Amino acid sequence: MDxxxxxxxxxGFILLGLSAYPRLEKIFFVxxxxxxxxxxxxxxxxxxxxxLDSCLHTPMYFFLGNLSFLDICYTTSSVPLILxxxxxxxxxxxxxxxxxxxxxxxxxxxxxCVLLGMMAFDRYVAxxxxxxxxxxxxxxxxxxxxxxxxxxxxxTALVQTSLAMQLPFCGDNVINHFTCExxxxxxxxxxxxxxxxxxMAVANVIFLGIPVLFILVSYVFIIATILRIxxxxxxxxxxxTCSAHLTVVVVFYGTILFMYGKPKSKDPLGADxxxxxxxxxxLFYGVVTPMLNPIIYSxxxxxxxxAVRNLVLRKHFIQ
Numbered sequence: 001m002d003x004x005x006x007x008x009x010x011x012g013f014i015l016l017g018l019s020a021y022p023r024l025e026k027i028f029f030v031x032x033x034x035x036x037x038x039x040x041x042x043x044x045x046x047x048x049x050x051x052l053d054s055c056l057h058t059p060m061y062f063f064l065g066n067l068s069f070l071d072i073c074y075t076t077s078s079v080p081l082i083l084x085x086x087x088x089x090x091x092x093x094x095x096x097x098x099x100x101x102x103x104x105x106x107x108x109x110x111x112x113c114v115l116l117g118m119m120a121f122d123r124y125v126a127x128x129x130x131x132x133x134x135x136x137x138x139x140x141x142x143x144x145x146x147x148x149x150x151x152x153x154x155x156t157a158l159v160q161t162s163l164a165m166q167l168p169f170c171g172d173n174v175i176n177h178f179t180c181e182x183x184x185x186x187x188x189x190x191x192x193x194x195x196x197x198x199x200m201a202v203a204n205v206i207f208l209g210i211p212v213l214f215i216l217v218s219y220v221f222i223i224a225t226i227l228r229i230x231x232x233x234x235x236x237x238x239x240x241t242c243s244a245h246l247t248v249v250v251v252f253y254g255t256i257l258f259m260y261g262k263p264k265s266k267d268p269l270g271a272d273x274x275x276x277x278x279x280x281x282x283l284f285y286g287v288v289t290p291m292l293n294p295i296i297y298s299x300x301x302x303x304x305x306x307a308v309r310n311l312v313l314r315k316h317f318i319q
Contacts (some may be wrong), residue, residue, distance in 0.1 A: 014174045015091040029086040035287045036079045042294030043068035049307040059142040063119045071290035077104035078179045098180040103161040110207040111153030117211035118145045120218040123242040128225045244297045255285045
C-alpha cells in the first residue's frame with residue numbers, strides 16, 4: 001500500500017460484535033453473563049478444594065488448579081469486554097487496551113495447550129510407571145513444569161502481540177469481532193503481514209501440533225497399559241484416573257477443530273450469515289470450554305466430588 005496513506009494512524013479500534021443485531025445483543029448479554037458466573041464459581045471452587053483439601057495435594061490436582069485459574073484468567077480477559085460491548089452503543093477500545101487484551105487471550109490459550117500436555121504426561125507416568133511416579137512427578141518436577149507452561153505461553157503471546165501492534169493501522173479501524181482477536185486485527189493493517197502469518201504458523205505448530213502429538217502418544221501407551229490389566233475392575237479403576245483429562249482434551253481440541261476446520265460458505269449471498277456464525281462459534285468457544293472443565297472434573301472424579309462435599313459440609317458446620 002502507498003506510504004502516503006500511513007499519515008493518520010488509528011488511536012483505537014471499533015468492535016463490531018453483534019451491533020447489526022441489537023435484539024440478539026440483549027439475549028446474549030444475559031446468556032454470556034450467566035455462563036461467566038458459572039465459570040467463576042465452578043473454577044473458583046476447584047481452586048479452593050485443591051488448596052484446602054490435603055488429599056488433593058498431588059501433581060494431578062496441582063495441574064488442575066492451574067487449569068482452573070487459567071480458565072478464569074482467559075475468560076476475564078475477554079468476557080467483561082464482550083458484555084460491555086453488548087450494552088454500549090459506541091463499542092470502542094483504545095489501542096493499548098486492545099494490545100493487552102490480545103496478549104492475555106493469546107497467552108492463556110497457548111498456556112492451556114502446553115498445560116494439557118503436561119497433564120497427559122502426569123497420567124502416563126501414573127498409569128504406565130506407577131512405582132516411579134513419586135520420584136518422576138515430585139514437587140521439584142511438577143512445579144517447574146507448570147511454571148514453564150505459563151512462561152512459554154506468555155512469551156509467544158508477547159512476540160505475537162508485539163509483531164501485530166508494530167504494524168501501521170492507517171484507515172479502517174473496525175474489528176469484525178467481539179474482542180481484539182489477532183487475526184481480525186491483522187486484517188486491518190496497511191502493510192505486509194507475511195512475517196506475522198509465518199510467526200503464527202510456527203506458534204501453532206509448537207503450541208497446538210506438538211502438545212496434540214504428545215497427548216496422542218501418551219494415551220496410546222496409557223490405553224495399551226490399561227488393556228494389559230487382567231481384571232475388569234482394575235482396568236475401570238485405571239481408566240477413571242484419566243477419563244476426566246481425556247474428556248477435557250477432546251472438548252478443547254474438538255472445538256478448535258470445529259472452529260477452524262469447518263468449510264467456509266461458497267455462496268456470496270450467505271457471507272453475512274457465515275460471518276455471524278463464525279463470530280458466535282468463537283464467542284461460545286471462549287466461554288463454553290472453561291465452563292465445562294470444572295463440571296467434567298466434578299462429575300468424573302470421585303476425589304473432587306468428595307472434596308467439594310467436605311468443603312460444603314465444613315462451611316455449613318462452621319455456620
